[in-house]
Amino acid sequence: MALLAIIGIVIQPVTEVSKYVLVPIKQQASYFICYKKYVHNLKKEAEKLEPGINDVRGRVEVAQRNSEVVLGEVERWLSSVEDIIKDAQRLDNQLQGNIRCFDLHMRYKLGKEAKKKIDTVNGLQRDGNFSSVSYPNQNTSIESLPDGDFYKSESIESSMKQVMDALKDENINIIGVFGMGGVGKTTLMKQVAKLVKRERLYEEVVMVTLPHNPDLKRIQSDIGDPLGLKMPPEEGDISMRACKLSERLRQGKNVLVILDNLWGRLELADVGIPNREECKGCNIIFTTRSTEVCDAMESQVRIAVNVLSEHDSWSLFREKAGGIVDTPTLHDLAWKVAKESGGLPLAIVTLGRALRNKDQLV
Ligand SMILES: Nc1ncnc2c1ncn2[C@@H]1O[C@H](COP(=O)(O)OP(=O)(O)OP(=O)(O)O)[C@@H](O)[C@H]1O
Ligand SMILES: [Mg+2]
Structure with a gap:
């Protein structure tokens, strides 16, 4: 402490320049003077993380049991907290070991590391209040849709093959599927979603069934939710939400968005669905009862779903x-x-x- 006090006295006649020079010196000196205090504080602060980590681990376990996807930031937080708790213990062990009073280098190293880690611990304490730790795994639920009731008629198999061929064609990114009401478009799309996941054609598949008069905010939430994007329909204005969704869709390497039941042109840009130039890996299939909607949406292919023989x-x-x-x-x-x-x-x-x-x- 004496050294710090001396430095303090020296700083007294502060000129702006001496302030910039002496404050860092004081900080450096504190490392080998206050090293014990820093290590103790680090241990104490790291211990405070323990109830938080137990709570988050418990919530993650519940989420995993429900086949949910754990948020990346939660996983990163957990691993940082585990690391810092180990580090705090390691530094404490070193302190308990043989640090000789005169080993200024060791004291400095210990003090500096402990001080730095206290700041990290404080950051982790602040960041650990997660309102949710996971989101529903849309992709898993698509994969686990039961096959049971799906009848593979000749016409359905032919439509399915055309859809799969179009999805594999790199030059096609918007596909229209049309057919009269009740012919099986939605049923077909569910099977397509499953198949592309199973064949690993796309990493992410989102299927949204639209009402007659779709609300853009609702569509944005329905696409964003399964991708882990928190966008409740009541939050934010449409264009800000569109930017957020577009950014997320461009992050995925390969995303298939299935828009089931279009009744008219949907401005994909207004929703936040990037176009081909903006994102090569983001493809769209939509279903509709009318071929006019296929024209209005400028689909590159149109695939008919026909009645059964x-x-x-x-x-x-x-x-x-x-x-x-x-x-x-x-x-x-x-x-x-x-x-x-x-x-x-x-x-x-x-x-x-x-x-x-x-x-x-x-
Ligand atoms: N391939 C199939 N195998 C067995 N049942 C089917 C099949 N296709 C359709 N169905 C039956 O027909 C019903 C209507 O199909 P679906 O909802 O897929 O039609 P749609 O073309 O999407 O109609 P809409 O234009 O009204 O949305 C389904 O609930 C299902 O019971
Ligand atoms: Mg339908």
Whole structure:
């Protein structure tokens, strides 16, 4: 302390220049004078991180059990806290060891390192208040969608193949899929999302089903949320949110955005979806009932989803209705109903299910 006091006296007749020169000297001197205090403080401050790290670890474990994605900043925080706790212990061990009183170099080193790490610990204490530690893993949920009810009709398989070929074509980044209501566009898109993830064609896949009158903020949130971008619909103005989303989409190496159910032109730039020049790895597929929307969206390819053939209609109907359709009394009627459904899976599935287990009515 005496040395610091002397330095303080020397500083008294401060000129601006001496201030700049002497303050750092005082700081340097404090390293080998106050080294013990610094190491003790470091240990004390590092200990204060322990309840926080236990809490965050617990929340991370719960999130992982729910297949959620842990935020990068949380992972970095945890690993920095673990490191600093070890460092504090190491410096304390060194202090307990044999530091000879005259080993000024060792005292200086210890003091300097401890002081620096106290600042780091304080920063980590401030940063450790996470409102959330994870976000839902949209990609996992896409991958784990059940295959069970997906009927691979000839027409659906053909549309699926065309979609996959277009997705593999580097010159195509906006694909339009069209077909009448109930023909199976949404069902197809769910399968495509799964397949591209399984085949590792895209690292990230986001599927958003749009309402009739879509609200841009809602779309931005629905795309951003699964990518871990916190953008509640009530927050921020549209263009600021668009910038944020665009930045995030450009970060991903390969992102497929599926916009299901477009009713008219959607200004992708207004939403924050980058164009081909801005981001080569960000591709779009949209579905619509109308080919005019494909034109309005300037899709590079248009893929039709067609109704089922008579043969496929009957197979799907039979699958949904069960063995009842083979009973002599119902067979002809069932065949007629399947035919009347006009090859629309929506109608076939609904009617088939309605007939299932209704043999007591016959
Ligand atoms: N390939 C399929 N296998 C089995 N069921 C299917 C298939 N495609 C569609 N369906 C059935 O038809 C229903 C309607 O399909 P879907 O919602 O995919 O149609 P859509 O073309 O998206 O209609 P919309 O234009 O109204 O959005 C589904 O809920 C499902 O029950
Ligand atoms: Mg649909």
